[in-house]
Amino acid sequence: MNDLSGARALTVHQTARPHGFPTPADFAFVESAVPEPAPGTALVENLYWSVDPYHREMMDGEFELNAPLEGRTIGRVTASRTPDLAEGEIVFHRHGWRTHTLVTPEEVRRLPRFDGVPLSAYMSILGGTGLTAYVGLTRVARLREGEDLFVSAAAGGVGTATGRLARVMGARRIVGSAGSAAKVSYLKEHVGYDDAFDYHEGPAAALLAKAAPDGIDVYVDNVGGEQLEAAIEGLREFGRIVRIGTVAQYNDPEPLSAPRNLTEIVEKSLRMEGFHVRNHRDLQEELYEYVVPHLQSGRIGLDETIVDGFDHIVDAFLGMLRGRNVGKMIVRAAGAE
Numbered sequence: 001m002n003d004l005s006g007a008r009a010l011t012v013h014q015t016a017r018p019h020g021f022p023t024p025a026d027f028a029f030v031e032s033a034v035p036e037p038a039p040g041t042a043l044v045e046n047l048y049w050s051v052d053p054y055h056r057e058m059m060d061g062e063f064e065l066n067a068p069l070e071g072r073t074i075g076r077v078t079a080s081r082t083p084d085l086a087e088g089e090i091v092f093h094r095h096g097w098r099t100h101t102l103v104t105p106e107e108v109r110r111l112p113r114f115d116g117v118p119l120s121a122y123m124s125i126l127g128g129t130g131l132t133a134y135v136g137l138t139r140v141a142r143l144r145e146g147e148d149l150f151v152s153a154a155a156g157g158v159g160t161a162t163g164r165l166a167r168v169m170g171a172r173r174i175v176g177s178a179g180s181a182a183k184v185s186y187l188k189e190h191v192g193y194d195d196a197f198d199y200h201e202g203p204a205a206a207l208l209a210k211a212a213p214d215g216i217d218v219y220v221d222n223v224g225g226e227q228l229e230a231a232i233e234g235l236r237e238f239g240r241i242v243r244i245g246t247v248a249q250y251n252d253p254e255p256l257s258a259p260r261n262l263t264e265i266v267e268k269s270l271r272m273e274g275f276h277v278r279n280h281r282d283l284q285e286e287l288y289e290y291v292v293p294h295l296q297s298g299r300i301g302l303d304e305t306i307v308d309g310f311d312h313i314v315d316a317f318l319g320m321l322r323g324r325n326v327g328k329m330i331v332r333a334a335g336a337e
């Protein structure tokens with residue numbers, strides 16, 4: 001566990017470009033003095049970090065080597081030289097994988113607090129993860145009551161949020177795929193999925209046809225490849241495919257060989273649309289308004305894997321890529337609420 005009370009700060013750097021799966025050797029923990037706030041800035045001691053599949057994509061080029069890595073982070077202001085940030089305030093920023101950071105007021109977002117809602121929720125269903133699921137269902141799929149849904153990577157952050165939200169929004173049959181029997185059970189017993197399958201257990205098309213024998217109206221695609229091909233086959237006329245991500249490909253330099261059935265998009269009048277959550281930040285308040293009452297009533301639960309200690313952030317990230325998370329993978333500082 002990392003003790004943040006010391007006067008040293010830790011920052012994670014990427015030190016090499018991976019081929020295939022990254023390893024701990026591609027990262028380094030760099031120690032430095034805790035920075036002093038300059039006029040107009042505040043010192044933030046970080047409490048929660050999000051590790052995400054897009055970080056893997058950034059490792060191929062966008063992350064500068066030997067420099068701090070960006071990422072969604074929540075921290076507490078511990079010293080301030082700006083009247084716009086008070087000591088003790090909890091803020092959200094994107095300075096990422098480090099224990100301490102200096103911020104300007106423009107770089108942070110204050111998080112509203114709601115009774116009974118823990119801070120970690122701002123990294124999961126109330127954060128970019130939940131917003132992605134919400135945008136996918138309401139703006140891209142335009143889900144209607146009584147429709148049937150298939151979700152891939154269903155036991156991950158976006159996948160669990162999608163299942164929870166779709167259930168509250170009145171979806172009929174919700175089917176998911178995930179990487180283990182334990183995840184399949186979790187989806188059915190805790191998240192509200194009607195059925196689920198382990199995608200390792202056979203061709204995705206056969207597994208989906210068994211779980212959703214009457215077909216589906218909407219496919220929420222976190223994975224791409226074979227599962228996208230299976231969903232195209234299972235979709236009814238006028239079905240929609242929400243393209244959220246292609247996690248099956250991030251560690252595989254070879255292009256995916258599927259889907260091979262794109263002609264069905266024309267034949268069944270399907271609509272396939274991708275989006276990036278950063279273009280929908282204006283819906284953040286709407287997300288709070290929709291989700292918070294359900295969190296408070298217990299109708300929506302939190303799906304999170306919380307790893308304690310900043311010194312485990314690389315392990316948490318690599319574990320998430322290997323599917324070791326159920327719900328959103330989050331790293332928590334020692335002593336965080």
Ligand SMILES: NC(=O)c1ccc[n+]([C@@H]2O[C@H](COP(=O)([O-])OP(=O)(O)OC[C@H]3O[C@@H](n4cnc5c(N)ncnc54)[C@H](OP(=O)(O)O)[C@@H]3O)[C@@H](O)[C@H]2O)c1
Pocket residue numbers: 052053054128129132153154155156157158159177178179180183222223243244245246247248249275276277278320321322323324325327328329
């Ligand atoms: N468009 C956007 O704005 C946006 C925003 C957020 C996230 N995303 C995308 O949404 C997807 C889910 O992201 P998340 O943050 O919620 O991550 P996540 O699902 O919590 O974690 C990634 C999961 O991917 C699964 N996985 C890994 N390799 C796989 C493979 N070869 N085939 C199938 N599944 C595999 C693993 O679960 P299993 O055990 O089930 O394999 C792992 O738990 C990703 O594609 C991500 O890039 C997009």
